[in-house]
Amino acid sequence: DIKAPNNTTSSLHLEEPIRTLALTNLIIVMIIGGLGNLLTLIAIPYVRHKYQAQFSLLSRNVMVLILHLSFADLLYILVGSINRLQVFLYERPADENICYFLGLMKNIAAIVDMNSIVIIACYVARMHLCSVMEPLYSMMLMTRCLVARECILSV
Numbered sequence: 839d840i841k842a843p844n845n846t847t848s849s850l851h852l853e854e855p856i857r858t859l860a861l862t863n864l865i866i867v868m869i870i871g872g873l874g875n876l877l878t879l880i881a882i883p884y885v886r887h888k889y890q891a892q893f894s895l896l897s898r899n900v901m902v903l904i905l906h907l908s909f910a911d912l913l914y915i916l917v918g919s920i921n922r923l924q925v926f927l928y929e930r931p932a933d934e935n936i937c938y939f940l941g942l943m944k945n946i947a948a949i950v951d952m953n954s955i956v957i958i959a960c961y962v963a964r965m966h967l968c969s970v971m972e973p974l975y976s977m978m979l980m981t982r983c984l985v986a987r988e989c990i991l992s993v
Contacts, residue, residue, distance in 0.1 A: 861926055868919045875912040879905060900961050907954040914947035 882905055886896040895901075921940040 857926065861923075864919060864922055864926070868915060871915040872912065875908045875915065878908040879912070882908075900958060903954060903958045903961065907951065907958065910947055910951040910954055914944060914951055917947055918944040 882896065882901055885893055886901065890897065917940055921937070921944050924937065924940065
C-alpha cells in the first residue's frame, strides 16, 4: 500500500473519461511505436542485404546506431507500456518488486535511447565537419591522413 501524508492508503483514482483517454492513448502509442520500430528493425537489414549497391548509405556505421536506437525505443515501449498498464488496470502495482523492476528497466531503456541519439548526433556532426574541413585542408596541401586524424580527434 502507498501511504499518503495523512497515513491513509491511497491509489491512483482517475475519473472514467480521463482513464479511458489515457488507456486509449497508451494503446495507440504501443501499436504505432511497436510496429514502427519493428518495421525499422526488419527493413534496414533487409534493404542493406538485398539492395546494397543502390543504397550505399546503409552500409555506413550510423545505420547500426539507428538500429540500436530503434531497438531501445521498442524496449522502452514494451516495458514502459506494461508498467503503465499495471498502474492503470490494477489501481496499484500488484507486486512491489515487479513494479520496481519494470520501472528500472523502463528508465534504463530511456537512458540507452537518449545516449543513442547523442551518439548519432556526434556521428553526423563529425561527418559534416569532415566534409567542411576537407577542402580547406586540401587548399593548404595537407594529406588525407591528417584530415582523417583531425576528424577522429574532433569527436
